[in-house]
Amino acid sequence: MPFPALSENDLARLGMEVPLARVDKSLAELWENDSAKTRASLINFAIYTESASDLSRNMELLEAITAEHACRALLILNLPDAPAPNARAFINALCRPYQGQQVVCSEQVAFILEQATPQAVQNIVFAHLDSDLPLIVLWQGTLTRNFDERLYSHIDTLIVDSSLWQNPAIELSALTTALESETADFDVRDLSWTRSHFLRTSLATCFQDARALEHLPAITQIEITHASEHRMAALLLGAWIAQRLGGTPSSNLTFPRANGPSIQFTLTSVSTGPSLQKLHLTGPNVQIQISRHSDSRFVQVCTSCPNHKTQEIYPADVETDAELIGEQLSRAGGRTLYSSLIPQLRELLK
Amino acid sequence: MENPFQETLIQKNRAEPCSVVIFGATGDLTHRKLIPALYNIAACGDLPPQFKVVGFARREKSDDVFRSELETANKKHSRQAHTQELWSGFSQSIHYHQSEFQDVEGYKALGRLLDQFDVERGTTANRLFYLASAPEFFKPILEHLKAAGLHVPPQGKWARVVCEKPFGKDLATARGLNEAVANTFAEKDTYRIDHYLGKETAQNIMVLRFANSIFEPNWNSRYIDHIQITCAENLGMEGGRGGYYDTAGALRDMVQNHLFQLLSLVAMEPPTDLSADAVRDEKVKVIRSLRPLIGPNAVGQNVIRAQYTTGSVDGVARPGYRQEDRVNPESQTEAYVALRLFVDTWRWQGVPFYIRVGKQLPKKATEISVHFKRPPQVPFATSKLIDNSENTLVIRIQPDEGMALRILCKQPGQALSMQPVKMDFRYSSSFGKASPEAYERLLLDAMAGDATLFARRDEVENAWKFIDEIQAAWHKSDTPPPMCEYPAGSWGPKEADQLLAQNGHEWRLL
Ligand SMILES: NC(=O)c1ccc[n+]([C@@H]2O[C@H](COP(=O)([O-])OP(=O)(O)OC[C@H]3O[C@@H](n4cnc5c(N)ncnc54)[C@H](OP(=O)(O)O)[C@@H]3O)[C@@H](O)[C@H]2O)c1
Numbered sequence: 001m002p003f004p005a006l007s008e009n010d011l012a013r014l015g016m017e018v019p020l021a022r023v024d025k026s027l028a029e030l031w032e033n034d035s036a037k038t039r040a041s042l043i044n045f046a047i048y049t050e051s052a053s054d055l056s057r058n059m060e061l062l063e064a065i066t067a068e069h070a071c072r073a074l075l076i077l078n079l080p081d082a083p084a085p086n087a088r089a090f091i092n093a094l095c096r097p098y099q100g101q102q103v104v105c106s107e108q109v110a111f112i113l114e115q116a117t118p119q120a121v122q123n124i125v126f127a128h129l130d131s132d133l134p135l136i137v138l139w140q141g142t143l144t145r146n147f148d149e150r151l152y153s154h155i156d157t158l159i160v161d162s163s164l165w166q167n168p169a170i171e172l173s174a175l176t177t178a179l180e181s182e183t184a185d186f187d188v189r190d191l192s193w194t195r196s197h198f199l200r201t202s203l204a205t206c207f208q209d210a211r212a213l214e215h216l217p218a219i220t221q222i223e224i225t226h227a228s229e230h231r232m233a234a235l236l237l238g239a240w241i242a243q244r245l246g247g248t249p250s251s252n253l254t255f256p257r258a259n260g261p262s263i264q265f266t267l268t269s270v271s272t273g274p275s276l277q278k279l280h281l282t283g284p285n286v287q288i289q290i291s292r293h294s295d296s297r298f299v300q301v302c303t304s305c306p307n308h309k310t311q312e313i314y315p316a317d318v319e320t321d322a323e324l325i326g327e328q329l330s331r332a333g334g335r336t337l338y339s340s341l342i343p344q345l346r347e348l349l350k
Numbered sequence: 351m352e353n354p355f356q357e358t359l360i361q362k363n364r365a366e367p368c369s370v371v372i373f374g375a376t377g378d379l380t381h382r383k384l385i386p387a388l389y390n391i392a393a394c395g396d397l398p399p400q401f402k403v404v405g406f407a408r409r410e411k412s413d414d415v416f417r418s419e420l421e422t423a424n425k426k427h428s429r430q431a432h433t434q435e436l437w438s439g440f441s442q443s444i445h446y447h448q449s450e451f452q453d454v455e456g457y458k459a460l461g462r463l464l465d466q467f468d469v470e471r472g473t474t475a476n477r478l479f480y481l482a483s484a485p486e487f488f489k490p491i492l493e494h495l496k497a498a499g500l501h502v503p504p505q506g507k508w509a510r511v512v513c514e515k516p517f518g519k520d521l522a523t524a525r526g527l528n529e530a531v532a533n534t535f536a537e538k539d540t541y542r543i544d545h546y547l548g549k550e551t552a553q554n555i556m557v558l559r560f561a562n563s564i565f566e567p568n569w570n571s572r573y574i575d576h577i578q579i580t581c582a583e584n585l586g587m588e589g590g591r592g593g594y595y596d597t598a599g600a601l602r603d604m605v606q607n608h609l610f611q612l613l614s615l616v617a618m619e620p621p622t623d624l625s626a627d628a629v630r631d632e633k634v635k636v637i638r639s640l641r642p643l644i645g646p647n648a649v650g651q652n653v654i655r656a657q658y659t660t661g662s663v664d665g666v667a668r669p670g671y672r673q674e675d676r677v678n679p680e681s682q683t684e685a686y687v688a689l690r691l692f693v694d695t696w697r698w699q700g701v702p703f704y705i706r707v708g709k710q711l712p713k714k715a716t717e718i719s720v721h722f723k724r725p726p727q728v729p730f731a732t733s734k735l736i737d738n739s740e741n742t743l744v745i746r747i748q749p750d751e752g753m754a755l756r757i758l759c760k761q762p763g764q765a766l767s768m769q770p771v772k773m774d775f776r777y778s779s780s781f782g783k784a785s786p787e788a789y790e791r792l793l794l795d796a797m798a799g800d801a802t803l804f805a806r807r808d809e810v811e812n813a814w815k816f817i818d819e820i821q822a823a824w825h826k827s828d829t830p831p832p833m834c835e836y837p838a839g840s841w842g843p844k845e846a847d848q849l850l851a852q853n854g855h856e857w858r859l860l
Contacts, residue, residue, distance in 0.1 A: 040779045070780045104779040204355035244354040308472050313439040315395040
């Protein structure tokens with residue numbers, strides 16, 4: 001049965017097609033025939049997508065990720081609107097050089113599913129896991145469909161990218177439902193939150209100095225400049241800063257504070273450049289300006305308050321999906337601050 | 351008031367704002383290790399704000415010349431790529447201060463320079479003094495720091511000292527040095543470097559032992575037959591190394607510090623918590639529990655020293671130790687040592703710990719291997735197989751960091767025959783990312799005030815106390831144990847093999 005959205009070329013890049021029932025056997029054969037290759041795996045890393053046009057991008061993503069994180073990689077493309085149910089499987093070894101001659105490889109299994117139900121998706125995932133290793137899922141589809149309790153109750157870490165959500169309020173509500181479910185025990189990582197990791201670290205570092213810290217309660221304005229598709233990263237950053245300053249988020253972007261002036265929050269969207277480009281905090285006697293230029297891997301941080309003026313350079317956040325996901329995979333498990341920001345974010349999105 | 355954004359900083363040790371003064375900053379260590387480590391800390395965003403490095407050395411040179419020499423070195427030695435953008439900012443924090451180590455005026459001028467930085471910062475900063483000079487200068491540097499009042503931290507800040515190895519050459523000199531340090535800095539502000547402790551796999555020993563429930567219950571004399579620690583070098587005295595090495599020898603250069611640190615990590619009891627002192631309390635107990643080797647007899651029976659003779663490594667002819675550059679042709683310094691040690695505690699009663707370290711061995715490798723006892727009875731095995739049936743856990747410290755477990759398996763086929771197989775975990779094949787260099791971790795810890803990975807005074811002195819007895823038997827007794835020989839490129843002298851054979855053991859083939 002042909003896949004309208006996929007060329008044979010695309011399918012060929014997925015590796016060798018094998019019958020669904022023979023995936024594990026074929027993987028074993030892959031290694032039997034090549035003694036120079038070493039199979040390595042620390043996690044199960046699955047990407048779930050419903051967009052055929054993302055297939056090639058996802059393959060590149062897996063290649064980049066497996067170069068640093070040995071894993072069993074599962075790529076699941078589900079086309080829920082296909083005319084009839086169908087399933088095909090492809091296997092591949094993603095290899096990188098190691099100590100000159102040998103190669104270390106991750107196994108990749110790709111599935112193209114048509115009209116797959118939540119049960120079918122779960123079954124595909126569960127049947128092809130490397131046992132005993134954690135399951136990390138990058139969910140690119142909507143969380144309102146196929147993201148079923150029986151699936152997420154087995155996930156260790158869920159990675160989403162809220163910048164891709166058509167309707168963030170609905171997705172956040174589905175995510176909250178999943179997180180609150182009794183059987184769920186997964187950590188959630190949002191790449192939009194990861195996009196501000198170093199920016200947050202730079203900001204925190206500015207206030208390690210007591211002279212800057214003294215003026216922090218007087219901050220009244222926060223301005224963030226972001227690339228147009230990264231409004232969620234900016235909102236999350238703003239929600240976090242407001243939360244740390246004791247402000248209550250509201251959808252008009254003015255955050256009243258119990259013990260101090262309200263914080264006015266301004267978002268400026270630009271069409272090109274890194275996801276987060278400027279963060280300015282301003283108060284009567286204090287100004288913190290963190291800015292990043294398009295081609296730079298660093299941010300300039302200027303702090304200015306009475307008796308204290310500094311200019312520092314710090315690493316900027318990584319930008320590509322592979323780097324962002326790599327950052328998350330390098331971190332130990334455990335809940336992040338992100339989950340605690342979801343209520344604030346939902347307020348902002350109202 | 352607390353910094354409300356701090357929560358985002360707690361993942362790693364966070365350095366506090368400070369100035370780092372490196373004594374001996376035109377030297378090899380600064381160029382190859384210290385500056386690249388600081389640069390990489392900056393590249394990871396972990397350098398404190400308004401950071402300053404002052405290089406202190408004798409030769410006359412300008413800040414610009416010093417920076418450009420360091421830039422050349424950083425391009426060559428940095429773990430992460432050298433980028434101009436970061437370097438141009440980072441290098442502005444580097445300054446050169448010309449002075450003799452013995453000139454108190456130079457320290458006063460250093461004090462004025464540090465004060466001037468504080469004025470520019472608008473605040474006082476912490477101070478970290480890094481002794482990267484030859485060890486004979488440690489004492490004068492400390493005394494002059496004190497004379498110039500630099501050991502007293504600015505109000506509300508700290509002043510710390512980092513001492514490079516070697517920390518003394520025997521108990522007396524180590525004590526002398528410790529006195530000199532203690533006269534100037536409190537023990538809590540003293541950081542004695544042992545770069546082995548900064549290595550990922552050394553830190554992993556504690557995780558392996560205490561975070562996995564399968565090892566600790568077996569980690570004792572009931573299940574462990576013996577433990578081997580090997581540190582093999584496939585080089586000799588190239589690059590003028592002979593000058594220093596011939597005054598030290600394998601025992602003082604490697605065993606007293608690095609290998610005893612590894613031994614402590616392997617043999618220690620679980621610490622009550624992960625604080626620096628709780629961990630070091632347990633480590634020092636191991637060294638204190640080592641069964642003393644006193645007198646030429648005990649030393650001769652348990653310690654083998656040797657020098658290499660001509661041979662070849664990797665097909666290249668190598669000279670004998672006494673023919674090496676800058677080595678005394680009649681040298682009595684050991685280029686190889688093997689020890690049989692016992693840790694006299696309940697846990698380790700009767701378990702030999704074998705340590706060997708040497709130059710011009712067939713390959714470069716540092717490993718710990720834990721050899722478990724054989725099963726009491728293997729019903730389906732021949733005696734030959736039972737001989738070969740021990741489980742071994744190998745912890746590879748360098749290179750190719752990782753772990754391997756050797757177990758027995760049934761060979762496929764009708765007959766019930768067994769074969770040892772190896773389960774192997776390699777850091778580099780599982781984690782594509784390179785670990786931070788040991789010096790990155792250690793410098794950051796020293797700036798953040800975490801002394802866990804540094805040697806404490808009592809650890810160093812107890813280790814020297816043990817080592818001194820062996821040195822005395824070798825060099826001060828009338829009947830010293832012999833200096834053995836091995837051809838360069840072999841796995842050490844046959845006497846070292848016999849040392850293990852006495853207990854029915856043999857060195858693991860690496
Ligand atoms: N190199 C390594 O890889 C390594 C590894 C582990 C430990 N270490 C330890 O680190 C320390 C330094 O080693 P290194 O190899 O860097 O030594 P090095 O290359 O010999 O450098 C010696 C430094 O001390 C300075 N110096 C010597 N005499 C001086 C004086 N009277 N006044 C002022 N400065 C003086 C020199 O300055 P000028 O150039 O201006 O004369 C130079 O900066 C030693 O304790 C060594 O054991 C080194």
